[in-house]
Amino acid sequence: MPHGSRLGPHPAGIGACTRRLIGYETRDPAGAPGRIHESDFMSDLRFDVLTIGNAIVDILARIEDDLLAREGVAKGMMRLVDGAQSAALYDRIGPAIEASGGSAANTAAGVASLGLRAAYFGKVADDALGRIYRHDIRAQGVHYETAALVGGAPTATSIILISPDGERTMNTHLGACHALSPDDIDEDVVAGSAVTYVEGYLWDPPLAKDACRKAFALAHASGRKTAITLSDSFCVDRYRGEFLDLMRSGTVDIVFANDSELKALYETSDRASAIEALRADCAIGIVTLGAEGAVALRGTETAPAPAFPIDRIEDLTGAGDQFAAGFLAGLARDLPLAEAVRLGCLCGTEVIGHVGPRPATSLKDLAAQTGFRL
Amino acid sequence: MPHGSRLGPHPAGIGACTRRLIGYETRDPAGAPGRIHESDFMSDLRFDVLTIGNAIVDILARIEDDLLAREGVAKGMMRLVDGAQSAALYDRIGPAIEASGGSAANTAAGVASLGLRAAYFGKVADDALGRIYRHDIRAQGVHYETAALVGGAPTATSIILISPDGERTMNTHLGACHALSPDDIDEDVVAGSAVTYVEGYLWDPPLAKDACRKAFALAHASGRKTAITLSDSFCVDRYRGEFLDLMRSGTVDIVFANDSELKALYETSDRASAIEALRADCAIGIVTLGAEGAVALRGTETAPAPAFPIDRIEDLTGAGDQFAAGFLAGLARDLPLAEAVRLGCLCGTEVIGHVGPRPATSLKDLAAQTGFRL
Numbered sequence: 001m002p003h004g005s006r007l008g009p010h011p012a013g014i015g016a017c018t019r020r021l022i023g024y025e026t027r028d029p030a031g032a033p034g035r036i037h038e039s040d041f042m043s044d045l046r047f048d049v050l051t052i053g054n055a056i057v058d059i060l061a062r063i064e065d066d067l068l069a070r071e072g073v074a075k076g077m078m079r080l081v082d083g084a085q086s087a088a089l090y091d092r093i094g095p096a097i098e099a100s101g102g103s104a105a106n107t108a109a110g111v112a113s114l115g116l117r118a119a120y121f122g123k124v125a126d127d128a129l130g131r132i133y134r135h136d137i138r139a140q141g142v143h144y145e146t147a148a149l150v151g152g153a154p155t156a157t158s159i160i161l162i163s164p165d166g167e168r169t170m171n172t173h174l175g176a177c178h179a180l181s182p183d184d185i186d187e188d189v190v191a192g193s194a195v196t197y198v199e200g201y202l203w204d205p206p207l208a209k210d211a212c213r214k215a216f217a218l219a220h221a222s223g224r225k226t227a228i229t230l231s232d233s234f235c236v237d238r239y240r241g242e243f244l245d246l247m248r249s250g251t252v253d254i255v256f257a258n259d260s261e262l263k264a265l266y267e268t269s270d271r272a273s274a275i276e277a278l279r280a281d282c283a284i285g286i287v288t289l290g291a292e293g294a295v296a297l298r299g300t301e302t303a304p305a306p307a308f309p310i311d312r313i314e315d316l317t318g319a320g321d322q323f324a325a326g327f328l329a330g331l332a333r334d335l336p337l338a339e340a341v342r343l344g345c346l347c348g349t350e351v352i353g354h355v356g357p358r359p360a361t362s363l364k365d366l367a368a369q370t371g372f373r374l
Numbered sequence: 375m376p377h378g379s380r381l382g383p384h385p386a387g388i389g390a391c392t393r394r395l396i397g398y399e400t401r402d403p404a405g406a407p408g409r410i411h412e413s414d415f416m417s418d419l420r421f422d423v424l425t426i427g428n429a430i431v432d433i434l435a436r437i438e439d440d441l442l443a444r445e446g447v448a449k450g451m452m453r454l455v456d457g458a459q460s461a462a463l464y465d466r467i468g469p470a471i472e473a474s475g476g477s478a479a480n481t482a483a484g485v486a487s488l489g490l491r492a493a494y495f496g497k498v499a500d501d502a503l504g505r506i507y508r509h510d511i512r513a514q515g516v517h518y519e520t521a522a523l524v525g526g527a528p529t530a531t532s533i534i535l536i537s538p539d540g541e542r543t544m545n546t547h548l549g550a551c552h553a554l555s556p557d558d559i560d561e562d563v564v565a566g567s568a569v570t571y572v573e574g575y576l577w578d579p580p581l582a583k584d585a586c587r588k589a590f591a592l593a594h595a596s597g598r599k600t601a602i603t604l605s606d607s608f609c610v611d612r613y614r615g616e617f618l619d620l621m622r623s624g625t626v627d628i629v630f631a632n633d634s635e636l637k638a639l640y641e642t643s644d645r646a647s648a649i650e651a652l653r654a655d656c657a658i659g660i661v662t663l664g665a666e667g668a669v670a671l672r673g674t675e676t677a678p679a680p681a682f683p684i685d686r687i688e689d690l691t692g693a694g695d696q697f698a699a700g701f702l703a704g705l706a707r708d709l710p711l712a713e714a715v716r717l718g719c720l721c722g723t724e725v726i727g728h729v730g731p732r733p734a735t736s737l738k739d740l741a742a743q744t745g746f747r748l
């Protein structure tokens with residue numbers, strides 16, 4: 001049977017391409033059943049990318065950096081706050097705007113904006129912000145059916161403080177995200193998604209990591225690929241051992257990190273050695289480097305791409321998320337590795353030119369104008 | 375007693391300047407008690423500008439113009455929708471962002487951003503969007519104490535459709551705004567505000583016009599000034615007679631209109647004749663003309679100012695509101711009339727360069743950089 005016939009309308013999708021890109025032939029399949037040979041009974045490919053994450057409404061406010069000092073919060077990080085802390089901080093900041101966010105959800109929105117098929121799992125409450133959240137992700141064309149939490153905590157919010165240089169510092173109240181559990185993993189969607197991508201932030205709520213492990217196992221059992229973003233250097237500090245175990249056990253195939261997360265993971269200030277460690281620990285590693293662009297690693301292959309020029313950085317919120325969207329879309333469309341990195345850089349550039357974590361324009365049109373053929 | 379001693383820290387504020395700017399000496403005081411001579415018992419000036427309006431959270435989404443045709447809605451207008459219509463429209467639009475809005479509230483935010491003292495009356499519900507609304511306007515430095523509606527309709531929303539050319543079309547569900555009544559008029563705030571400015575949209579909810587009339591009477595009884603924006607040409611069509619009566623009876627001193635509202639008011643397509651009619655009907659008339667700038671009329675004086683250049687119009691939402699903020703601030707600071715118009719144009723220009731109806735930067739800093747001394 002020709003391979004493409006099982007892959008739906010995109011025969012060169014991730015299901016096909018990453019098997020080659022990741023170079024399974026060179027890796028030990030022990031302990032990772034189904035990673036070499038796709039199942040003969042795998043479901044039809046319904047989605048190019050499934051993402052799982054904390055479903056969060058962003059409250060975006062511009063600040064001066066001295067507020068961060070007064071709040072005692074490290075610039076650029078994500079910190080968790082409870083409801084009272086969130087309310088108190090809200091009282092101390094200026095006017096804000098609200099936009100649906102959440103790292104992995106932003107990536108799903110980016111994948112859909114690129115014209116590919118995306119799905120998302122994440123937990124909101126049955127409240128006003130939850131309804132806004134559901135609208136926004138569905139209106140972007142993302143498949144989203146996770147049941148809303150009724151009678152519990154409110155929809156999660158993150159107060160995102162945008163510094164004059166565009167760097168963002170996040171204060172997240174997880175609220176309803178605490179209720180995400182393995183029960184929220186729709187097995188058919190996982191089995192029908194070429195890659196399942198999760199955010200490292202999911203190791204914070206109590207049951208979400210179990211949901212991720214369930215999804216990873218289902219994905220591999222269906223001959224699909226798995227991916228994770230390390231999310232935040234402090235998150236890496238909290239879960240370093242678990243993240244390395246996911247990588248070294250082959251539970252995740254594709255790993256995204258930025259420079260600080262990479263260095264935190266390997267507890268080193270030396271980027272070069274950390275990159276080589278990442279190369280050894282996963283099938284595909286991707287390191288984003290801000291103005292220096294990004295680089296993907298696959299076996300002995302090293303695929304860098306430069307950043308796109310930008311007049312002014314308005315808001316870095318979502319930059320990494322949209323990079324991931326572009327890179328995963330590039331894999332799904334069987335682009336050369338360096339071109340997938342370059343597409344990631346393009347998508348990341350779009351989102352830092354305006355306030356908010358998701359594309360303000362069609363990434364599909366932007367990619368076409370930039371010469372990508374998706 | 376020197377005049378300034380009654381006017382607080384801004385002796386050249388509206389209370390002083392508009393008496394001269396409006397040129398009362400040339401107008402008939404009959405039927406407008408207190409409009410010539412400020413009361414000897416007037417309260418201390420606490421606010422430069424008080425605004426009253428529908429308190430609305432904007433839901434801002436980019437669209438293609440064909441959506442307007444499918445929805446059967448005239449581009450650039452505001453139409454009222456009920457809850458079911460709002461929900462149905464929301465289902466048909468793409469991802470959005472949320473931002474506090476409401477025409478007169480946007481003006482209050484602009485006045486505060488310019489560094490002047492602003493107050494606002496407007497009705498939200500005791501719900502999540504109402505709390506966001508309250509935060510945003512207070513965080514901008516606006517005095518806002520209107521009691522939230524409990525157990526009734528939700529906080530008002532307006533689905534604002536932004537066309538590729540930046541024009542916005544608004545679909546407003548008034549919700550809790552229907553509950554604004556004369557009881558919400560804080561008499562001390564009115565008496566302590568140099569000018570009370572209301573939006574014509576307030577003639578839509580049942581009791582809000584009574585609240586406006588109460589505020590106008592209190593303002594004049596305290597020797598203060600009154601102002602109205604005509605809001606929207608369809609709004610003018612609904613309330614033409616009442617608006618003209620407010621003007622011709624001297625109930626309002628200062629009237630803001632854009633070109634289409636002005637023409638609707640006088641049921642003419644001839645701008646020049648409409649401008650002369652406006653000049654005759656109010657103490658100060660101001661007509662905004664988009665890319666042609668704006669012009670203020672005071673007796674025989676005509677004070678035009680050109681628009682400021684702008685690279686790209688992102689979103690016209692709030693342009694008229696911020697023009698009003700700049701113009702009123704200019705009056706309050708005793709600027710020459712043409713300079714007040716020019717400051718209005720500057721503030722309007724800031725807000726059309728980004729999505730959202732309120733300033734994204736400090737208008738005070740922007741005005742200073744542009745050479746205004748406020």
